[in-house]
Amino acid sequence: MQLxxxxxxxxxxxxxxxxxxxLFAPLLVxxxxxxxxxxxxxxxxGFQNPNQQRQQARQKEGETVIDKMPNKNKSSNQKVGEYIDYEEID
Structure with missing residues (x-):
């Protein structure tokens, strides 16, 4: 009976x-x-904060603006590995 x-x-x-x-799905959607x-x-x-509006007013048409300069401290690892030449076998 319990089952x-x-x-x-x-x-x-x-x-x-x-x-x-x-009933409630259309309201939720x-x-x-x-x-x-x-x-x-x-x-x-068109939402812009006042800083962006001032920046656009100062910027001339066609002018390139860089907002952030990349870090110069990056060092690349010159030892990237060994080059292995291979041939495709049919």
Missing amino acids: LRTILIILLVYYGFKILSR RFVAKKAEQKFGQQFG
């Missing part, structure tokens, strides 16, 4: 979740889409 009761409870929970998900739209608008919708 039958457990199976019945599992089925009720499953179908209840299925019905509720059909709308909410996620709205949040993604806001995030996209902040990144690409």
